[in-house]
Amino acid sequence: xxxxxxxxxxxxxxxxxxxxxxxxRLHKQITGHRxxxxxxxxxxxxxxxxxxxxxxxxxxxxxxxxxxxxxGAYTGEVSFHMLRDLVHYVIIGxxxxxxxxxxxxxIVRDKVSACVRNNMTPILCVGETAHERAxxxxxxxxxxxxVSALSNLTGVEVANIVIAYEPVWAISTFGGKIAKPxxxxxxxxxxxxxxxxxxxxxxxxxxRVIYGGSVDDHSAxxxxxxxxxxxxxxxxASLNYHKFAGIVDRAYRMNREKDxxxxx
Ligand code: PGA
Numbered sequence: 001x002x003x004x005x006x007x008x009x010x011x012x013x014x015x016x017x018x019x020x021x022x023x024x025r026l027h028k029q030i031t032g033h034r035x036x037x038x039x040x041x042x043x044x045x046x047x048x049x050x051x052x053x054x055x056x057x058x059x060x061x062x063x064x065x066x067x068x069x070x071x072g073a074y075t076g077e078v079s080f081h082m083l084r085d086l087v088h089y090v091i092i093g094x095x096x097x098x099x100x101x102x103x104x105x106x107i108v109r110d111k112v113s114a115c116v117r118n119n120m121t122p123i124l125c126v127g128e129t130a131h132e133r134a135x136x137x138x139x140x141x142x143x144x145x146x147v148s149a150l151s152n153l154t155g156v157e158v159a160n161i162v163i164a165y166e167p168v169w170a171i172s173t174f175g176g177k178i179a180k181p182x183x184x185x186x187x188x189x190x191x192x193x194x195x196x197x198x199x200x201x202x203x204x205x206x207x208r209v210i211y212g213g214s215v216d217d218h219s220a221x222x223x224x225x226x227x228x229x230x231x232x233x234x235x236x237a238s239l240n241y242h243k244f245a246g247i248v249d250r251a252y253r254m255n256r257e258k259d260x261x262x263x264x
């Protein structure tokens with residue numbers, strides 16, 4: 001059984017001391033569950049201290065971004081190569097990076113390759129804007145983002161990655177409209193279908209597809225109930241330890257209910 005993935009993207013919030021405090025509170029609130037994987041994505045400066053603070057059996061770490069070249073004269077950048085051994089995951093192609101930092105399809109593809117080449121797992125974010133959705137371009141956008149981001153990977157590598165469907169209009173930063181789980185379900189099925197078309201069903205059944213966009217402890221369950229949804233990527237609510245622990249708790253209860261049904 002695949003583990004349910006619950007990722008907290010702290011974005012550009014919390015300094016090192018605040019990050020450490022939040023991690024300590026999460027330690028108290030969240031007990032380890034064998035079928036749930038909890039991932040924390042603090043700012044880059046908090047990664048190193050958190051890597052020694054957190055119990056790696058309970059929390060894995062993710063970087064929010066990295067640079068695609070391994071090393072060189074790129075003032076201000078931190079490479080995937082430098083993050084090796086520090087983090088398990090790197091978030092790539094988040095809409096804030098695509099929109100505010102002009103990350104093109106080619107840049108996202110190169111970052112995905114650099115991440116895999118350096119033995120970390122990409123959390124590839126894809127999603128359409130409100131404008132693209134209104135114009136009926138959602139499928140085309142998702143197709144282009146998925147196909148181009150994966151184009152340098154082998155089937156084995158694709159089986160290992162995480163794809164987060166994050167409709168831009170549902171992310172709190174960009175308006176945070178609540179996406180209907182039935183709409184989300186369609187797009188997530190489409191994303192998996194794209195992976196199947198490219199790499200076959202044997203690969204796509206292993207690729208983890210998760211949802212992100214204004215998820216909190218109240219809405220998490222509805223998204224986690226979607227057939228193709230194997231986790232959630234949480235922004236705003238991950239900064240509140242009650243809410244974030246609440247999301248992990250929802251996932252835990254759902255798993256127990258499933259187990260109970262199977263044992264009946
Ligand atoms: P949000 O952010 O939960 O605050 O909408 C999600 C994300 O940006 O990954």
